[in-house]
Amino acid sequence: MNNYMLRLAFVGTNYSGWQIQPGVPTVQGTLKEALETVFGEEIRVIGCCRTDAGVHAEDYVANFRSIKELECEKLLRALNSLLPKDIGVYEVKLVDENFNSRYSVKGKTYLYRLWNSFVRNPFLYPFSWSVTRRVDLNLLSEALEIVSGRHDFRGFAKLEEDKTTVIELETKLAVSGDLIELRFTASHFLRYMVRRLVGAIVKRAEGKVSTGELYEYLKGKHCPHTAPAKGLTLERVHL
Incomplete structure (x- = not known):
């Protein structure tokens, strides 16, 4: 299983925070949709923290796992082509299988x-x-x-x-x-x-x-x- 770490930035104005909630746009939900388009499978996205509705991020860390291995540069390009203009991924990295963006952050x-x-x-x-x-x-x-x-x-x-x-x-x-x-x-x-x-x-x-x-x-x-x-x-x- 491949463990991918993402670093991203987003303008939170149009989102009800990071965490997925029914019926409202969220950063996690938007990112999950883009990843599932790329990988063709259900993806569980783990974030480093929750953010309130309207809060922004210049540096946010997330990770997800997939049986498929894609080149990080290709995944970076694919995500930025699919995501809306107020979300940008600026780093994709394969990390240790034990890395968890919520618990590994210092x-x-x-x-x-x-x-x-x-x-x-x-x-x-x-x-x-x-x-x-x-x-x-x-x-x-x-x-x-x-x-x-x-x-x-x-x-x-x-x-x-x-x-x-x-x-x-x-x-x-x-x-x-x-x-x-x-x-x-x-x-x-x-x-x-x-x-x-x-x-x-x-x-x-x-x-x-x-x-x-x-x-x-x-x-x-x-x-x-x-x-x-x-x-x-x-x-x-x-x-």
Whole structure:
């Protein structure tokens, strides 16, 4: 049995996330359909993680198995000819039979983009959260520092039984004019975790959430602030 690893990128705007769901377009379902066209057999596609509806990926890792062996270059060309323009596969590789994209991944980096201006940027609009009220960058940086490190992030997440909620989180802040970029790196993430972290951090930077409330969220209190999905991109999967 041949085990193929794929690295792909996608714009999540038109998809209800990665995972197959009945009656709605998903990235996994679209990729599965293309693979089954190429191989002429049923294919089970395994993804490195779920993504929410509207979330993007610059680097996503998936794998699947088939009794058929195709040249990786030919498969790469075939997939890119079949897939819609908002999904692109940029690497195909035969890997060890034990490789599983969900469990073999060592970590991930998410990027969240904020556009902090009342003047719309049409090129960044599909990939960022437009925050028209000027945020306090000092408060934002302080809030980011508070959530960095080892914490129990259950207050920021929808809990999943198979994932520990205690996570070591690395964060980075980059500012270029009105564009604010927040990066989050960890071994794994909980559902909605990054979007709720960003939501709380922005509320703190706007003076609408206190430092004490941030610490309460880190103690398990439910965070009610969720940033829009379109600003979030899975930037890198670490193998």
